[in-house]
Amino acid sequence: MQRFKAVTMGCIPGLSALLLILSVSLLTCPSVQGGKILVFPVDGSHWVNMNLLIQNLHTRGHEVTVVRTSTSWYVKENAPHYRSITIPLPAAIVIEEEDFFVSFLVKMLEIKKAGSSPIAFINFYWEMLSALSDIHKQASLVGVEILENKTLLQSIRDTQFDMVLIDPGLPVGVLVAHELKLPTVFNVRWITSGEGHFVVAPSPTSYVPTAGYAASTDMTFSERVQNLLFYLLNTCIDTFVVCPHYDRLAVRYFGPDVNFYHLLQGADMWLMRVDFVFEFPRPTMPNIAYIGGFQCKPSQALSSELEEFVLSSGEHGFIVMSLGTLVKGLPIEITSEIAAAFAQIPQKVIWRHVGEPPKTLGNNTLLVKWMPQNDLLGHPKARAFVAHGGTNGVYEAIYHGVPIIGIPLLFDQFENILRLEARGAAKSLDASKLTSQDFLETIQEVLHNPSYRNNMKRLSSLHRDTPMHPLETAIYWIEFVIRHKGASHLRTESYKMPWYAYYSVDVVGFLVAILLIFTAAVVGTIRFLCLRLCRSRKPKQE
Missing domain, CATH: 3.40.50.2000 (Glycogen Phosphorylase B;)
Structure with missing residues (x-):
């Protein structure tokens, strides 16, 4: 490689080489005019990731608008790299309160120290589920405030956004994106039911650890049983604790034919904060781009x-x-x-x-x-x-x-x-x-x-050792969605299938029925022939 560089640089004068590189870059790298991006972030540590993306999008010439609540902890109302839409809420979303995680941790440590008392565990879990329900109930009010405020909604329409960038940990932005008929990109690792892959990609519990269960891909039988139970528990929590708050909004504003979970699964691109150097291997999908470690950079000098x-x-x-x-x-x-x-x-x-x-x-x-x-x-x-x-x-x-x-x-x-x-x-x-x-x-x-x-x-x-930095990958796919007004060609529609069709239960049932009918026909035919043969032999013997 060094020899090739030496020969090349020796044949082309420095200025000509620079012009050639610039020309090739302009011809080969896709470009996009500055787009207008509406962002629905999640506060706390999630905002650190989203803010980095927003800063780089701003540097690339995009106009970014961030939807925040009036009680937001990290997301400031004024910033040089974005403008904001502040939504007033009657009370702060629980995770936007600084002492929430401290008190949550203290309670959890107390239960662990006290031993595995079933009553203490049940009480803690009940409190946790109640808090989780409250978080999503409060987050859903952001959607109500936007969809009910016709002046604000019309102002957002008039801005003519090109896409919506969402952290689906609190997925109310999915409903607003559907109302605006805009393509969506997720900056995601966690979603309402746990790890994002479980919503968008095949996730066999036989070797894919479920969110909340610390296990490797090489699970014993008992671990696979526990993994399946955790998966079912996560599904129940998502179905009965989290999603009803958003389902009510979907029915209220879009009618009974619109399924919130389908809106969630129908995102154009999933920027997954995952690198398989760290994560265990698992199935994936074409509309997932992996950006794990996109916030990493060389160190700077210390004070x-x-x-x-x-x-x-x-x-x-x-x-x-x-x-x-x-x-x-x-x-x-x-x-x-x-x-x-x-x-x-x-x-x-x-x-x-x-x-x-x-x-x-x-x-x-x-x-x-x-x-x-x-x-x-x-x-x-x-x-x-x-x-x-x-x-x-x-x-x-x-x-x-x-x-x-x-x-x-x-x-x-x-x-x-x-x-x-x-x-x-x-x-x-x-x-x-x-x-x-x-x-x-x-x-x-x-x-x-x-x-x-x-x-x-x-x-x-x-x-x-990657072709490009994960942050560049994230920016590329965001601009890809803006250029092409979505990425539906990368998205499967399988999430719209009923469960019995997705798992081919109806097909298996049909084939089993055919097999049973064929078997019954063969057995019936053999019995019929045997009976006729027996009857034809009796007169001869007499």
Whole structure:
């Protein structure tokens, strides 16, 4: 390859080569005039991903309008790269309240510590389902406010948007897109029923782990039973807890013939925040583009204070600890155990921590309220990442090749850490049972066993070895949908089939009926011939 470059550059003068490259780029790369994009995001950590897409779309000359609520936590009303439509709601959506996830985590840890009491588990699960129903009920009110406000709706129509970009974790934007008759693109990993693939692609529970069940693809019989049960549970929750709020709106505004779930499945493109370097292999569909790790980028220089701190670690290096954006902090009894373990290692520690500092804190640990996580993980002295297992942090660790000590707390974090453990790039701990000794032993194993770093470096190499950066892939497909006013040729219509047709139950039943009729006919014919033969023989014998 280097020889080819040398020969080429030697034959063409520098200016001519530059003009040739620019000409070829203009001729081969598809272009699109600045489009108008309506965005329905989800607040919290999801907004970090969506905001990055919006910034890049704005840079490409697109005009972006973001629909937000008046109580939004992260999505600001004014920003240089988008304009906003603010929807007033009578109360804040639960997930837009900063203390929601903290109180949720505290309750979950209390139940785990108390043991597996069936009553406590049922009470917790009931509270969780009630909160989930409230979240989607409140989110559906955004659709009511837009569809009922004729002035606002007409203003949106007059803007003549080209497409709608939606995070379907709260899928009310699907109803508005249907009303506006606009193509839709999902920025997705999670959807109403769990992981997005389960809505759009074949998902055999025999080897595809269900959302909420931490398992690998190589499941035993008992694990496959549990996996199926979790799938059925997710389906029931989606059918009876989540979707009724949106079904009512679909019937109210579009009539009984419009099925909300069909609208959800009918998106033109699914930008799936997944990379199979990290995820387990599974069936997929033509209208799914994989953009896992699209937020990752090379590290930048640290501030002088942080650089001085990490350099003071010498040959031992430093450890990064962060629990993401949603959970502001762990209970003090847990942080005290963690701090006590950190105090016993020679490495420096940079810990994103909000709240009361642990009394067991060592001199080697720096507490910060915010940290440049990507830049720290990309520093050559970074040795390990203590993380809760959120998707953004996991992909940044993979990108920079830093092994993880996992303390999963909520939702998909258990599954994320398990995937890395299965690849030998992480080791997890149970937060409810965490002790300073267990934590110290885990740190030492990850730091001193080279297999963890080597395995993560291998994942990093695989993740980076792609034709184009995942962010470029996302932008390409968004512009593809704008250029072609949708992507219906990539979308299957199988979701409109009744379940018995989708699984060929009617075909199997028909074939079984034919087989039974044929078998009955053959048996009947043989019996008839046998009876005639017996009757013809009796006179001769007499």
